[in-house]
Amino acid sequence: MELSRTERTRHRRLRDQGRSDRAALVEVLRAGFVCHLGVVVDGTPMVVPTVYGFDDDFLYFHGSVASRSLAGGQTVCVTVTHVDGLVLARSVFEHGVNYRSAMVYGPPRALSGADKLAALRVLTEHAAPGQWDYARRPSAKELAATVIFALSLDEASVKVAEGPPGDGDGPDASLGLWAGVVPLETVCRPPSPDPALPAGIGVPAHIAALARTPLFTK
Amino acid sequence: MELSRTERTRHRRLRDQGRSDRAALVEVLRAGFVCHLGVVVDGTPMVVPTVYGFDDDFLYFHGSVASRSLAGGQTVCVTVTHVDGLVLARSVFEHGVNYRSAMVYGPPRALSGADKLAALRVLTEHAAPGQWDYARRPSAKELAATVIFALSLDEASVKVAEGPPGDGDGPDASLGLWAGVVPLETVCRPPSPDPALPAGIGVPAHIAALARTPLFTK
Numbered sequence: 001m002e003l004s005r006t007e008r009t010r011h012r013r014l015r016d017q018g019r020s021d022r023a024a025l026v027e028v029l030r031a032g033f034v035c036h037l038g039v040v041v042d043g044t045p046m047v048v049p050t051v052y053g054f055d056d057d058f059l060y061f062h063g064s065v066a067s068r069s070l071a072g073g074q075t076v077c078v079t080v081t082h083v084d085g086l087v088l089a090r091s092v093f094e095h096g097v098n099y100r101s102a103m104v105y106g107p108p109r110a111l112s113g114a115d116k117l118a119a120l121r122v123l124t125e126h127a128a129p130g131q132w133d134y135a136r137r138p139s140a141k142e143l144a145a146t147v148i149f150a151l152s153l154d155e156a157s158v159k160v161a162e163g164p165p166g167d168g169d170g171p172d173a174s175l176g177l178w179a180g181v182v183p184l185e186t187v188c189r190p191p192s193p194d195p196a197l198p199a200g201i202g203v204p205a206h207i208a209a210l211a212r213t214p215l216f217t218k
Numbered sequence: 219m220e221l222s223r224t225e226r227t228r229h230r231r232l233r234d235q236g237r238s239d240r241a242a243l244v245e246v247l248r249a250g251f252v253c254h255l256g257v258v259v260d261g262t263p264m265v266v267p268t269v270y271g272f273d274d275d276f277l278y279f280h281g282s283v284a285s286r287s288l289a290g291g292q293t294v295c296v297t298v299t300h301v302d303g304l305v306l307a308r309s310v311f312e313h314g315v316n317y318r319s320a321m322v323y324g325p326p327r328a329l330s331g332a333d334k335l336a337a338l339r340v341l342t343e344h345a346a347p348g349q350w351d352y353a354r355r356p357s358a359k360e361l362a363a364t365v366i367f368a369l370s371l372d373e374a375s376v377k378v379a380e381g382p383p384g385d386g387d388g389p390d391a392s393l394g395l396w397a398g399v400v401p402l403e404t405v406c407r408p409p410s411p412d413p414a415l416p417a418g419i420g421v422p423a424h425i426a427a428l429a430r431t432p433l434f435t436k
Contacts, residue, residue: 034301034315036254038263045256045263047297049319079265083252083404088425092342092353093360097252101267124310128400135310136390142311168414172354178419180411182346182428186301189401196386201396207306210400 019158028102028158029054031082033127037061038077039069052078053119053126058150059104060111060119067147070108078104078151085181089165090172096161098181104156108149119148130206187211237376246320246376247272249300251345255279256295257287270296271337271344276368277322278329278337285365288326296322296369303399307383308390314379316399322374326367337366348424405429 019025035052038045046069052061059078063070070076085098111119117138124132138146165179188211191203237243253270256263264287270279277296281288288294303316329337335356342350356364383397406429409421 033304034299034317036256036265036297036299038254038256038265038295040258040261040263043258044293044323045258045265045295047254047256047263047265047295047321049297049299049301049317051315075262077256077263077265079254079267081252081254081267083267085410086251086345086428088346088349088353088409090354091356091360092338092350093356093364095342095345095349095353097269099252099267103265105262120310124313127304127313128306131306131313132310135306135313135395136308136393138309138311142309146311164410164412164414168412173414175354176416176419177353178411178422178425179415180409180421182409182425183407184404185407186402186404189403191306191398191400192303192382193396193398194382194386196382196391197397198394201394203398204396207396207400210304 017160017162019160022153024158024160025102025153025156026054028080028082028100029059031100032080035059035061035078035080037063037066038079039066040074041069051123051127052080053123054153055122057153058119059153060122060148060150061108062123063108063110063147063149067110070110070149073107075105075107076151082186083184084162085183087161087165087181088179090167090175090177090179094165094167094172096165098162098183100158100160102156102158104151104153106152106155108151111148111150115150116143116146116148119150120146123148128207128210130204130209134204134206235378235380237378240371242376242378243320243371243374244272246298246300246318247277249318250298253277253279253296253298255281255284256297257284258292259287269341269345270298271341272371273340275371276337277371278340278366278368279326280341281326281328281365281367285328288328288367291325293323293325294369300404301402302380303401305379305383305399306397308385308393308395308397312383312385312390314383316380316401318376318378320374320376322369322371324370324373326369329366329368333368334361334364334366337368338364341366346425346428348422348427352422352424
């Protein structure tokens with residue numbers, strides 16, 4: 001499935017490799033659970049990190065910090081980025097970053113009732129599969145105090161930069177300098193129990209499994 | 219040194235712990251090299267990842283993708299976020315993320331000449347200390363093709379969320395559920411040489427050292 005091509009999501013630059021299929025978008029969204037939400041407040045951009053989840057049609061995000069700004073139905077930009085490596089070239093000019101990034105544009109819709117509960121389940125299961133059935137689910141009062149927005153995945157773009165530096169076959173190759181990539185990876189460490197936890201409550205299998213899933217790796 | 223308190227950088231929410239000292243800002247900026255830059259384009263926010271560096275007074279960022287939008291001197295928001303852990307509570311409502319985040323607001327200034335070269339050195343040395351003296355420095359033509367902005371660090375805010383979930387001493391503690399934090403960490407892997415590299419060019423000490431520095435860890 002092709003992603004939409006709008007003026008905002010058209011790829012302009014050479015080095016960044018634009019992807020235009022839905023599968024590439026899903027791959028980037030699957031690999032993290034914190035996005036950067038951009039909204040306009042009094043004419044000025046504000047970029048805040050927040051948690052997200054997604055399904056076939058929508059990205060869902062926690063919107064408490066932005067709820068006042070989003071009441072008017074303004075278009076937002078949600079960006080998810082994974083930094084995969086530092087690209088060290090022979091010349092400073094060719095230095096760069098290997099990354100995967102997705103941008104989703106649109107007017108988000110505040111959810112309520114059963115839709116909000118379903119979205120909260122998606123958010124929770126995205127970050128920690130199995131946790132929705134394990135933890136105590138939200139009460140009516142807690143749900144009312146939770147702000148969740150849905151953003152259509154229709155207008156999105158994906159950029160991926162990967163591979164070695166680009167000056168390996170140019171004149172700088174004769175400089176005799178080392179060049180390559182320092183890969184970066186985000187990893188889960190073993191679960192750290194709440195100090196308030198009574199003895200005898202072990203780590204559930206679905207949480208122990210987090211460190212072994214490919215969620216946070218390329 | 220205290221950070222400024224403006225309407226934009228005042229901390230409003232309870233769970234997020236606002237910090238107001240310059241040392242906290244420096245600590246967050248030191249721990250990464252990719253920020254999310256928020257600009258307004260035709261009334262709509264755009265959030266793009268880009269590389270940054272900083273000194274005592276300014277944050278410097280690569281601005282090619284945003285250069286047209288920034289020509290008018292508009293105020294931007296640059297956000298740097300480190301995700302430190304997934305907070306798994308007894309209740310879904312108390313779930314959250316441990317993170318460190320810095321937001322810097324202001325009108326960036328496009329650099330030229332010696333200022334641009336100095337900022338590019340700061341950017342390069344921030345991501346890979348030692349690389350400025352090792353790699354070939356930019357030619358006049360390359361420097362002209364590079365877009366670097368300086369953003370004052372005067373208007374900034376820092377938020378840090380850390381520690382175990384908050385429901386360890388509430389009624390949900392009696393549910394007998396496991397609760398705690400799954401720590402996340404971004405690590406450097408061993409340098410991957412450019413396949414075009416001739417035999418006999420070893421990894422320089424300053425690049426091998428990247429994997430051992432605390433730059434990308436808490």
